[in-house]
Amino acid sequence: MAKTPKPDELSKINYTPPQSAWMDTPAELKEGNWCYGAKPKNLETLHFPNPREWRVQDEDWKLPENWQEIVLQGMRERLDKYRSFKVFMDICVRCGACADKCHFFIGSGDPKNMPVLRAELLRSVYRGNFTTAGKILGKIAGARPLTLSVLKEWWYYFFQCTECRRCSVFCPYGIDTAEITMMGRELLNLLGLNTDWISGPAANCYMKGNHLGLEPHTIVGNLSYMLDDIETVTGIKIEPTFNRKGAEILFVTPSGDLFADPGTYTCMGYLMLFHELGLDYTWSTYASEGGNFGFFTSNELAKRLNTKIYAEARRLGVKWILGGECGHMWRVLNQYMDTWNGPADFLEVPKSPITGTVFENTKSTKMVHVAEFTADLIKNGKLKLDPKRNDNLKVTFHDSCNTARGMGLFEEPRYIINNVCNHFYEMDELTTREKTFCCGSGSGLNAGENMEIRMRGGLPRANAVKDVAEKYGVNMLANICAIDRAVLTASMDYWVPGVKVTGVHELVANAMIMKGEKERTTDLRGDPLPGMEGNE
Amino acid sequence: MATIEVDGKNYEVDEDGYLQDWQEWNENIAKKMSQDDGLELTDSHWEVIKFLRDYFAKYQIAPMIKILTKEIGKVMGPEKGNTKYLYELYPAGPAKQACRYAGLPKPTGCV
Numbered sequence: 319m320a321k322t323p324k325p326d327e328l329s330k331i332n333y334t335p336p337q338s339a340w341m342d343t344p345a346e347l348k349e350g351n352w353c354y355g356a357k358p359k360n361l362e363t364l365h366f367p368n369p370r371e372w373r374v375q376d377e378d379w380k381l382p383e384n385w386q387e388i389v390l391q392g393m394r395e396r397l398d399k400y401r402s403f404k405v406f407m408d409i410c411v412r413c414g415a416c417a418d419k420c421h422f423f424i425g426s427g428d429p430k431n432m433p434v435l436r437a438e439l440l441r442s443v444y445r446g447n448f449t450t451a452g453k454i455l456g457k458i459a460g461a462r463p464l465t466l467s468v469l470k471e472w473w474y475y476f477f478q479c480t481e482c483r484r485c486s487v488f489c490p491y492g493i494d495t496a497e498i499t500m501m502g503r504e505l506l507n508l509l510g511l512n513t514d515w516i517s518g519p520a521a522n523c524y525m526k527g528n529h530l531g532l533e534p535h536t537i538v539g540n541l542s543y544m545l546d547d548i549e550t551v552t553g554i555k556i557e558p559t560f561n562r563k564g565a566e567i568l569f570v571t572p573s574g575d576l577f578a579d580p581g582t583y584t585c586m587g588y589l590m591l592f593h594e595l596g597l598d599y600t601w602s603t604y605a606s607e608g609g610n611f612g613f614f615t616s617n618e619l620a621k622r623l624n625t626k627i628y629a630e631a632r633r634l635g636v637k638w639i640l641g642g643e644c645g646h647m648w649r650v651l652n653q654y655m656d657t658w659n660g661p662a663d664f665l666e667v668p669k670s671p672i673t674g675t676v677f678e679n680t681k682s683t684k685m686v687h688v689a690e691f692t693a694d695l696i697k698n699g700k701l702k703l704d705p706k707r708n709d710n711l712k713v714t715f716h717d718s719c720n721t722a723r724g725m726g727l728f729e730e731p732r733y734i735i736n737n738v739c740n741h742f743y744e745m746d747e748l749t750t751r752e753k754t755f756c757c758g759s760g761s762g763l764n765a766g767e768n769m770e771i772r773m774r775g776g777l778p779r780a781n782a783v784k785d786v787a788e789k790y791g792v793n794m795l796a797n798i799c800a801i802d803r804a805v806l807t808a809s810m811d812y813w814v815p816g817v818k819v820t821g822v823h824e825l826v827a828n829a830m831i832m833k834g835e836k837e838r839t840t841d842l843r844g845d846p847l848p849g850m851e852g853n854e
Numbered sequence: 855m856a857t858i859e860v861d862g863k864n865y866e867v868d869e870d871g872y873l874q875d876w877q878e879w880n881e882n883i884a885k886k887m888s889q890d891d892g893l894e895l896t897d898s899h900w901e902v903i904k905f906l907r908d909y910f911a912k913y914q915i916a917p918m919i920k921i922l923t924k925e926i927g928k929v930m931g932p933e934k935g936n937t938k939y940l941y942e943l944y945p946a947g948p949a950k951q952a953c954r955y956a957g958l959p960k961p962t963g964c965v
Contacts (some may be wrong), residue, residue: 536913
């Protein structure tokens with residue numbers, strides 16, 4: 319594994335572009351900036367083409383002989399199928415408004431990380447093969463042939479885009495570069511060119527229902543350890559149900575929350591909240607993943623992996639679905655699920671059994687984000703809260719790209735945080751809400767071997783955190799995304815040491831006064847509550 | 855594919871040195887891996903490795919850190935049931951380094 323340069327070294331970014339024109343500058347695949355190639359066993363599990371042992375650093379990627387034909391045919395099919403793809407290939411005027419909006423460009427200075435140029439990598443091949451001007455005029459019309467070097471360039475840069483869509487906010491035409499990356503990755507997958515960090519979790523999800531490959535008894539086991547900790551902190555014993563038919567609500571969350579810190583504390587937050595409400599809900603060990611690494615592979619695979627959520631809701635006979643704190647999960651649910659796997663006409667329009675609020679905004683999907691659900695509880699005075707328990711925290715909030723730009727969920731998490739914490743500080747407005755900066759490792763880039771590009775991509779977000787840490791003493795970065803919880807932890811340790819990461823429902827659970835709880839002396843992490851430091 | 859040679863036999867490992875087939879594992883493989891890292895395995899290290907392998911056999915995945923710390927605490931005493939202690943044993947991280955010595959696949963999903 320490549321050694322990651324130290325922060326002072328990495329922050330010296332060279333913005334001078336190479337002397338040669340971009341088409342004449344082949345991509346150099348630098349270690350630390352790419353992920354390992356997909357393993358054959360994972361591609362076989364998913365029934366994807368060309369499973370074989372291969373290494374990114376090798377000259378020979380063991381492609382089928384007619385690989386160009388396969389890619390161009392794939393491109394043709396997608397141009398016919400997706401109008402957006404065709405439009406985005408044609409309409410860019412290369413104004414450059416997007417160029418400096420990408421966290422990977424800001425953090426790397428590599429011109430091919432300008433969204434316009436990243437898209438151009440694909441457009442140039444489109445022009446050369448699908449437009450008259452490009453076919454006749456070639457390079458003058460911005461066209462180029464599809465060579466092995468071009469293919470490797472695609473691989474390198476389409477897995478250096480997190481599909482965060484920040485650039486799209488600034489594009490006067492509204493070109494969605496994420497969709498271009500998605501098409502690029504689909505085409506690469508026709509040749510078996512995925513990363514293993516994506517194909518592994520996707521294969522796990524296809525076989526076992528979740529990215530981590532947690533089997534039913536593992537899920538129950540993991541939660542039971544969390545329940546023990548909850549009992550230690552609150553004195554309250556919670557007994558959730560699994561795969562229970564006839565429950566009113568099915569709860570689906572990313573499996574990261576069931577496994578990795580600090581997501582586990584967020585998960586404890588859900589368990590405590592639902593218990594306190596007496597919510598008639600069930601976990602599922604089958605629909606045990608809200609996230610969708612298929613979405614980072616192809617639309618077909620994303621649809622396939624997402625099927626289980628409605629299938630399980632139907633099997634259990636629930637009325638509606640509640641979803642946990644996740645980012646890309648909500649892009650899929652909010653913008654694709656209904657047409658892919660719906661209509662969910664066997665479900666009812668979600669209605670909070672506690673407040674009576676009907677979530678009209680989820681009429682088509684029947685699935686409510688837990689932040690909306692909890693904000694509604696607080697608004698209606700249904701929770702007893704003691705925000706002083708979070709007084710040791712100075713909190714800022716990172717909008718996850720997908721909940722922000724994919725569903726406009728801006729106010730609810732802030733409303734919750736402001737009710738459960740006394741010290742909340744916003745980051746610079748150019749880095750929040752629809753303009754939020756990506757964590758730097760979304761869309762399946764959160765591997766270990768590409769740490770350099772992850773830290774580069776994480777720099778703009780970390781910079782904004784550093785700003786509020788210096789101005790206000792912020793020491794906690796809240797978010798509503800499982801990938802954020804995992805990767806911001808690494809990027810804070812790297813760029814802004816001392817700032818910890820939390821899900822919003824961990825903050826809720828710490829502040830929530832539960833019926834029959836003992837006097838709490840620690841928070842969910844086992845650290846003393848403010849004023850209780852001497853009680854250990 | 856990369857291999858690691860132990861007692862004259864080659865075992866397949868992944869890019870980061872994790873054994874490809876956890877069932878091929880034996881104690882000498884763990885010893886060889888730790889020697890290569892300049893680390894000497896004590897009884898405490900073996901306790902963790904043993905727990906990881908038993909857990910993996912039951913669950914087909916490495917335990918979450920919360921489970922590892924608690925169970926090690928039960929066996930070795932509560933003062934050792936914490937991540938600080940595990941990091942002292944395995945400076946490169948209990949999830950990554952201890953799993954590798956135990957012959958388990960590279961942990962995913964939580965880097």
